Structure formats: C-alpha cells, structure tokens
Amino acid sequence: MTEKAKVFTVGLRATKPQDSQVAKIEKLARAIGIDKFAWDKKLVAVKTHFGERGNAAFPRPVLIRPVVDLIKNGGGKPFLAETTTLYTGSRSNAVEHTETAIRHGFGIEVTGAPIFMCDGLTGRDGHMVKIDGTHYQEVSVASGIQEADALVVVSHFKGHELTSFGGAIKNLGMGCCSRSAKLAMHTTIRPTVLASKCVKCGICFDWCSAGAISQPKPDGPVVINPNLCRGCGECLISCRNSAIRINWSDDAQGVTERMVEHAYGVAKTKPGSAFYISFLMNIVPLCDCVNFSGAPVVPDIGFAASTDPVALDACCLDMVNQQIGLVGSALKEAHEPGKSKFCDLHPDLKTELQLEYAEKIGLGTRKYERINLEQ
Numbered sequence: 001m002t003e004k005a006k007v008f009t010v011g012l013r014a015t016k017p018q019d020s021q022v023a024k025i026e027k028l029a030r031a032i033g034i035d036k037f038a039w040d041k042k043l044v045a046v047k048t049h050f051g052e053r054g055n056a057a058f059p060r061p062v063l064i065r066p067v068v069d070l071i072k073n074g075g076g077k078p079f080l081a082e083t084t085t086l087y088t089g090s091r092s093n094a095v096e097h098t099e100t101a102i103r104h105g106f107g108i109e110v111t112g113a114p115i116f117m118c119d120g121l122t123g124r125d126g127h128m129v130k131i132d133g134t135h136y137q138e139v140s141v142a143s144g145i146q147e148a149d150a151l152v153v154v155s156h157f158k159g160h161e162l163t164s165f166g167g168a169i170k171n172l173g174m175g176c177c178s179r180s181a182k183l184a185m186h187t188t189i190r191p192t193v194l195a196s197k198c199v200k201c202g203i204c205f206d207w208c209s210a211g212a213i214s215q216p217k218p219d220g221p222v223v224i225n226p227n228l229c230r231g232c233g234e235c236l237i238s239c240r241n242s243a244i245r246i247n248w249s250d251d252a253q254g255v256t257e258r259m260v261e262h263a264y265g266v267a268k269t270k271p272g273s274a275f276y277i278s279f280l281m282n283i284v285p286l287c288d289c290v291n292f293s294g295a296p297v298v299p300d301i302g303f304a305a306s307t308d309p310v311a312l313d314a315c316c317l318d319m320v321n322q323q324i325g326l327v328g329s330a331l332k333e334a335h336e337p338g339k340s341k342f343c344d345l346h347p348d349l350k351t352e353l354q355l356e357y358a359e360k361i362g363l364g365t366r367k368y369e370r371i372n373l374e375q
C-alpha cells in the first residue's frame with residue numbers, strides 16, 4: 001500500500017505578529033525541512049511565477065522572502081528562477097521577462113534573491129533528461145534548473161484554461177522547461193507561416209537547423225515543411241513580425257499528459273532536493289500567464305507545502321472544493337462546499353487528469369495526510 005505523503009497547511013487568521021503571512025510561510029517551510037537541509041554553498045532555484053503584464057493574481061513577492069532567507073541562513077545561494085513563454089507577450093525573452101518581474105515587485109530588494117532566466121536569453125537553453133514516458137523518451141529541462149543543486153517551487157494555485165487547474169505540477173512541467181519543450185507540450189502540430197504578416201525577410205531560414213523553412217517560388221509565400229520540422233521553436237523567436245503561428249492543440253488530455261511527463265523529467269533532476277509551497281490566495285479561473293485576472297472563485301484559504309508535488313496539488317484541490325463559491329465570480333453552479341469548482345469553470349476539461357497521470361508515472365502520490373499547523 002502506498003504511504004500517504006504529508007501536506008502541511010496554514011490558514012490566514014491572524015491576531016498577533018507571529019500570525020503574519022511571512023511567519024506562516026516560514027513555519028510551513030520549516031515543516032517540510034527547508035531549515036534543516038544542507039544548503040551550504042548550493043545554488044538553489046526558487047521557481048515562482050512573475051505573472052504576465054496586466055495580471056495581478058500572481059504570488060506576492062514579499063512572501064517569497066521568508067523562503068529565500070531560510071535558504072540563505074543555511075548557507076545556500078538562492079535565485080528566482082523563470083523561463084520564457086512560448087507566445088508573444090511581456091515574458092517571451094529574458095529581457096522583457098526580467099522587466100516584467102521587476103515591474104511586478106520581484107526585484108532583489110524585496111525578495112532577497114537575484115532573478116535568473118534559466119532557459120537563456122530567448123528560451124533556447126535546455127538540457128535533455130531521459131524519462132522513458134509514453135509521450136517522450138527525453139524532455140528538455142531549462143539548463144539553469146537542471147544545473148541548480150536544489151529546487152524550491154513556490155506556486156500559485158488557481159484555475160487553468162488547458163489543464164483545469166495549475167499548481168505545483170504545472171509550475172514544474174510548463175514552468176521549468178525550455179521553449180522547445182513548451183512547444184512540444186502545447187502541440188504536436190508543427191508551426192506555420194502567416195502570409196498576411198510575413199515580409200519575406202528570410203531571417204527565420206538561418207535559424208532553422210532542420211532546413212524546414214523555405215520560399216519555394218521567388219515571389220511566393222514562405223512555408224514550413226512539417227515533415228522536416230523538428231518542433232524546436234527557434235523560428236518563433238527569430239521572427240520579429242510574429243508571422244510564425246503556433247497551432248495550439250485542442251487535445252487538452254494530450255497537453256496535460258505531456259506537461260506531466262515534463263514535470264516528471266524536472267523532478268528527476270532533483271532527487272531529495274526539491275520542496276513545494278503553494279499559495280491558495282486569489283484563486284482565479286485562469287492562469288497567471290493571461291494578461292488580466294478575473295474575480296477569485298472562492299475566499300482566500302492560506303498556504304500549503306509538501307515534498308510531494310502530486311500530494312500537494314491533490315490537497316490544494318480538495319481545499320478549494322471544500323470552500324463556498326463566491327457570488328459574482330465566474331462560477332456557474334458549484335458554489336456549495338464539496339462541489340468541484342474547476343469542473344464548473346472548465347467543463348470540457350478533466351480536472352483530476354493531471355493528478356491521475358502524475359501518480360501513474362511515479363511523480364508522486366495522490367494519497368496525503370493533511371497536517372494543519374495551526375491546530
């Protein structure tokens with residue numbers, strides 16, 4: 001019989017300084033062993049989410065600080081780890097992503113740690129990790145994540161438009177991999193060139209190591225040969241006219257399973273040296289990658305932590321479902337405690353799928369023992 005994983009939780013009630021949110025996060029971090037870990041001189045990736053510009057639901061930077069301080073007190077060298085996005089936005093290269101992070105308050109003066117984009121300037125830096133999965137035999141983990149000695153994943157638990165909800169597993173899988181991995185997760189269909197935007201400059205030809213992009217006729221359109229394309233995503237970055245289109249997959253189950261396999265690959269690089277903390281605040285319907293944030297669907301709950309990302313997400317999901325849904329939010333019918341909030345928000349998606357698949361491939365267990373540190 002699989003042993004239950006421990007998930008520690010704290011709520012938000014406060015009547016004295018020791019109840020501050022900073023103190024509560026420190027308490028949680030200690031509960032999962034962050035204070036006792038042998039950090040000495042280790043480079044520690046603290047992976048969070050800086051939020052797309054326009055979004056305001058991402059974790060508060062000041063609440064990352066207690067985690068950073070504990071690692072530093074133990075002699076570790078923490079840095080705030082992020083990777084570039086696949087789509088054009090305010091985080092599609094290291095320069096704009098760092099600017100967005102600073103704008104959102106994640107500068108070193110607040111968090112205590114420098115920002116480092118783990119997949120390089122434009123998302124190309126990945127390290128292949130063998131996983132023997134169903135979709136992949138190997139996955140491209142962002143180099144800075146792979147090279148770090150330890151990983152602390154600080155996630156915002158909320159809804160998600162492709163995977164129903166996003167928490168620790170999503171932050172690991174989608175958040176810690178290179179651009180080519182993100183493309184592979186999102187679609188199995190190769191990119192295409194939008195003739196209406198393409199100025200036929202030919203810049204992308206030089207970036208495509210597969211020789212898949214060409215202009216067959218002198219005045220004709222630029223095209224991508226899907227049989228030659230390896231799905232590396234280089235052309236997406238090289239085109240300054242946003243003329244290369246990602247053919248987003250409508251296969252939500254495939255996207256979820258591919259994301260979970262990437263999460264497995266990332267976790268595989270940190271045996272015994274990965275910790276997970278999730279914020280159950282601002283629980284909005286969509287990911288922090290969108291450039292707005294809707295009304296929260298349940299009241300703020302608090303924080304949770306574990307060394308098992310699957311148990312942590314399973315516990316967070318249950319905690320959200322136990323809440324009373326907020327009137328005026330995007331919830332349609334599942335306001336009653338016990339009803340599945342994310343099934344209501346995203347009825348076409350299978351909410352439990354990422355947990356089931358993550359357990360199946362050995363990323364962790366859905367069986368958890370919840371330990372409320374405030375009792």
Ligand code: SF4
Nearest residue numbers: 198199201202204239
């Ligand atoms: S870089 Fe963009 S605009 Fe230039 S040829 Fe390629 S697709 Fe067209």
Ligand code: SF4
Nearest residue numbers: 208229230232233235
């Ligand atoms: S995704 Fe990579 S291999 Fe495919 S066309 Fe673009 S640059 Fe070439």
